[in-house]
Structure formats: structure tokens, C-alpha cells
Amino acid sequence: xxxxxxxxxxxxxxxxxxxxxxxxxxxxxxxxxxxxxxxxxxxxxxxxxxxxxxxxxxxxxxxxxxxxxxxxxxxxxxxxxxxxxxxxxxxxxxxxxxxxxxxxxxxxxxxxxxxxxxxxxxxxxxxxxxxxxxxxxxxxxxxxxxxxxxxxxxxxxxxxxxxxxxxxxxxxxxxxxxxxxxxxxxxxxxxxxxxxxxxxxxxxxxxxxxxxxxxxxxxxxxxxxxxxxxxxxxxxxxxxxxxxxxxxxxxxxxxxxxxxxxxxxxxxxxxxxxxxxxxxxxxxxxxxxxxxxxxxxxxxxxxxxxxxxxxxxxxxxxxxxxxxxxxxxxxxxxxxxxxxxxxxxxxxxxxxxxxxxxxxxxxxxxxxxxxxxxxxxxxxxxxxxxxxxx
Ligand SMILES: Cc1ncc(COP(=O)(O)O)c(C=O)c1O
Numbered sequence: 149x150x151x152x153x154x155x156x157x158x159x160x161x162x163x164x165x166x167x168x169x170x171x172x173x174x175x176x177x178x179x180x181x182x183x184x185x186x187x188x189x190x191x192x193x194x195x196x197x198x199x200x201x202x203x204x205x206x207x208x209x210x211x212x213x214x215x216x217x218x219x220x221x222x223x224x225x226x227x228x229x230x231x232x233x234x235x236x237x238x239x240x241x242x243x244x245x246x247x248x249x250x251x252x253x254x255x256x257x258x259x260x261x262x263x264x265x266x267x268x269x270x271x272x273x274x275x276x277x278x279x280x281x282x283x284x285x286x287x288x289x290x291x292x293x294x295x296x297x298x299x300x301x302x303x304x305x306x307x308x309x310x311x312x313x314x315x316x317x318x319x320x321x322x323x324x325x326x327x328x329x330x331x332x333x334x335x336x337x338x339x340x341x342x343x344x345x346x347x348x349x350x351x352x353x354x355x356x357x358x359x360x361x362x363x364x365x366x367x368x369x370x371x372x373x374x375x376x377x378x379x380x381x382x383x384x385x386x387x388x389x390x391x392x393x394x395x396x397x398x399x400x401x402x403x404x405x406x407x408x409x410x411x412x413x414x415x416x417x418x419x420x421x422x423x424x425x426x427x428x429x430x431x432x433x434x435x436x437x438x439x440x441x442x443x444x445x446x447x448x449x450x451x452x453x454x455x456x457x458x459x460x461x462x463x464x465x466x467x468x469x470x471x472x473x474x475x476x477x478x479x480x481x482x483x484x485x486x487x488x489x490x491x492x493x494x495x496x497x498x499x500x501x502x503x504x505x506x507x508x509x510x511x512x513x514x515x516x517x518x519x520x521x522x523x524x525x526x527x528x529x530x531x532x533x534x535x536x537x538x
Contacts (some may be wrong), residue, residue: 151348183458201517201524204496206334206364208397209513210448213441216396216431224428232426235433239407244436245377250407250410256361256423258391258404262286265326265359265387265406267419270295274325277317279308280328281501283361295325297448306336306468310344314351326357332364332373335501342374343386349384357385357412364531366395366442367449373471376519380407384398391430394473397441398434403428453512458520463532474498475535476507479529483508486528493524 190342192200202209214219219235226232238249245251266289270276276290279298287297298320302314308329311324317324327348331340349358360376379386387408393399403424406416435441453475457467460477469475481501486508490497495517498509510521 149402163435172503174526175195190473199406199494201495201513203511203513203517203521204498205400206394206400206511208394208445209517210264210445211397211415212375212401212431212435213397213438213440215441216398216435219434220427220431222426223425225377226426231354231428234426237429237433240433240436241407244447245380245407247377247380247407248410251407251413251415253406253408253416253420254424254429255404255406255420256402257393258389258406258427259285259363260402260421260423261387261404261406262359262361262387263289264416264419265357265389265404266290266293266295268416269357273323275320275323276326276328277313277324277347278328278330279313279332279333282328283334283363283492284501286359293414302336306338308338308340308344310332310340310348314348317352317356321353321356324356326359327352328359328361330361330363331376332368332471333497334364334472335504336468336477337364337472337475337506338468339368339370339373339471341370341372343372343506345374345379347463349379349386351402355385357387359387361389363389363394364390365390367473369450370470370471377407381408383409385409385412386472387416391514392432395445396432396438397433397445398428399433401425401428403432406460449512452515456512456518456522460525463529463531464527474509474511476504476509478513479504479506489528490521490524493527495521495524497521 204226215443222234237254238252241252242249253261253264255264256427262285266276266286270290270293272294274297275297277298277301278286278300287299290297298316300309300316303309313327317327319388329340332338362375376388380388387406390408391404391405392401393404453470453473455474460467463498465480483505487497487499498511501507501509512518
């Protein structure tokens with residue numbers, strides 16, 4: 149076992165007691181911590197869940213704005229109905245992107261959109277081409293439906309290898325169901341530039357669909373980035389997936405959508421499940437127009453991301469420059485035990501992302517949560533930097 153990765157029992161217990169006190173948690177939390185120490189995992193109780201600093205799932209810690217809450221409350225008027233007025237959600241999305249409603253498909257989160265794309269374009273033994281690490285649920289879904297994934301490594305600077313994606317797609321043309329591109333990429337936070345997207349679309353056959361997952365679109369500052377919506381407007385076989393989970397704080401409400409040429413939406417639509425609730429539709433129709441709230445969330449999130457990364461870098465730890473509401477820090481040792489150590493200290497951080505098993509993904513929470521992250525980080529790495537640069 150890597151001795152560096154093992155917190156001494158005394159420090160572990162001391163840290164645990166301190167954090168339980170800090171969180172004001174009673175015997176339940178102690179039982180939970182014992183279960184964690186012994187390797188058994190049970191679902192945390194509500195009190196335990198609430199007490200965690202939740203920096204593991206790239207959520208928006210602030211939740212929906214007042215206006216969105218009001219709209220969702222209004223949506224309850226139709227809680228008992230089918231075929232109800234839906235707040236104009238499709239029109240609101242279509243207007244926002246300058247497309248027609250025939251170019252929009254709703255999903256219960258963009259996760260459902262990703263699955264619909266898989267179910268539509270990956271017949272048995274068809275392949276999705278993308279990079280690893282990326283948002284792995286696309287690849288897991290492919291294997292679940294007896295299709296396959298060709299996962300290409302990232303470049304040394306963590307960018308997606310566009311020439312390799314082009315080459316692989318062209319060489320496997322007859323087998324490729326679609327190309328998956330998460331932009332910016334989860335878990336690295338690194339963008340694909342608009343020029344790179346153009347070069348990809350210019351170089352692969354026009355009938356290969358490209359799924360552009362823009363879950364973190366709203367957090368990007370880099371001027372070399374651009375949404376792929378203009379390619380949809382130009383009639384390319386591009387599906388843009390967007391979510392209300394991140395910038396709009398609606399992860400638990402479940403709302404996402406696809407924007408794509410009408411022929412692709414028509415193929416995808418039969419695979420939809422119609423699982424979006426009236427509450428989600430009313431909330432989404434307001435959220436997409438609430439640009440003031442989006443700006444507010446972006447500003448505070450980026451401020452906290454930059455502050456936290458600067459603090460880690462001052463301790464000697466390298467971070468990958470990010471364009472999202474999360475970032476990766478290089479630990480120089482296996483991440484899994486570190487994730488457990490954070491958990492015991494009341495902080496949930498990202499899971500391992502093979503093959504980057506010495507990097508930790510940290511989502512940006514509230515200022516208080518980021519302070520708790522730094523306190524825990526210094527407890528787990530008391531000597532500061534003890535590792536070579538990545
Ligand atoms: C890149 C990416 N795409 C899609 C999703 C799915 O999000 P949701 O289903 O909540 O819209 C996530 C969630 O974290 C994500 O990181």
C-alpha cells in the first residue's frame with residue numbers, strides 16, 4: 149500500500165471527531181463514518197447528506213432563482229393533468245437558439261438526451277467515437293445496449309485529439325454510429341475550440357452525427373470557444389445537448405434538451421420517454437430567460453474556482469486550467485484513498501476518472517464549502533506539495 153496515501157489512524161480519528169463536531173452531527177454520523185472506515189457503504193441519511201460539502205457532481209449549490217421557483221410553483225396547477233399548457237418551454241428554447249420547435253427535443257435532464265442519441269444511432273455493434281476520460285455514461289450506455297465505444301486518449305495537455313478522432317471516424321466509417329464530444333470536457337474542464345470543431349466537421353463524412361455535449365457551456369470564458377448551434381443552423385448532422393442542471397440549479401428537477409436538424413430530431417423523438425414534468429417545463433421556460441441569474445452564478449463560481457486553484461497552486465499542487473464549474477488537481481498519488489479521506493472529513497469530491505487516476509476532480513460549491521475543502525485538503529496533505537509535477 150502507498151504509505152503516503154494512508155492517513156494515520158490517530159489523525160484520521162481526530163479529524164473525524166473534529167468534523168463531526170463541526171457539522172453538529174450525532175451518533176448517526178459516527179455510525180456512517182464507521183461503515184465508511186470498514187469499507188461498507190450505506191446511503192447517507194438526510195441529515196448526513198445535507199451536512200456534506202457536496203463537491204462531487206458539478207452541481208449548482210445555489211439552486212433555482214426566485215423567479216424559477218415561482219414558475220415551478222405555478223406549474224403545480226397542472227400537476228393532475230396530461231396535455232396541459234407547458235409555459236411555452238419548446239418555444240422559449242427555440243427562440244433562445246434561433247431555431248424552430250421542430251429542432252428541439254426535451255429530456256429529463258441532458259442525460260436522457262445522451263441516451264436517446266445512443267438508442268437512436270447505435271444499433272447493435274455500432275460504435276461511438278470519443279475521448280477518455282470524458283462523460284463516461286455515454287460509453288456505459290453504448291455497452292449496455294450491445295454497441296461499442298472507441299475511446300481515444302487525450303493529448304498531453306489534456307485537449308481532445310481532433311486529428312485522431314477524424315482518423316478513427318474515417319477508418320471506421322461504416323461502423324460509427326456517432327461521434328461524442330463533451331465541450332468543455334468533463335472531467336478536465338478543457339474546451340475544444342470553434343476552429344477545431346469546424347475542422348472535425350469538415351473532415352468526417354457528412355452523414356456521421358456528432359453529439360456535442362454542452363452541459364458546461366455557460367461557464368466558459370475562453371473566446372476561442374463557441375457553441376455548435378451554428379452548425380445545426382447550417383444543417384450539419386450535429387446534436388447539441390444542453391442541461392438546466394448546472395447553470396440553472398435544476399439537477400433534481402431533471403430538464404435538458406437537444407437542438408438538432410429536424411431530420412435527426414424526428415429520428416430521436418420515438419426514443420424519448422415523455423418523462424419531463426409540468427414543474428420542470430414551467431421552471432425551464434423561465435430559467436432560460438433568466439440571464440441575470442445565469443451571470444450571477446457564473447461570476448461567483450468562476451471567482452471561487454480561481455481562488456481555490458490559486459490556493460492549491462500556492463501549496464505546490466498543479467491544477468488543469470478549467471473553463472467550467474469544476475477543475476482537476478494533480479495529487480501525485482492514487483486518488484481513490486484520497487476521495488475516502490475527504491468523505492470522512494465531510495467533503496464529497498469527484499470519483500476516479502481512469503486513466504487519470506492521480507488527479508482529483510473538485511466541483512465548485514459555495515464559499516463555505518470551498519473553505520471546508522481547503523481545510524480538509526491541508527489535513528490530508530499536511531506537508532503541502534510532496535509530489536512531482538504532472
Ligand atoms: C458532461 C455532462 N453531460 C451530461 C450530464 C447529465 O446532466 P443532466 O442529466 O443532469 O442534465 C452531466 C452531469 O453531470 C455532465 O457532466
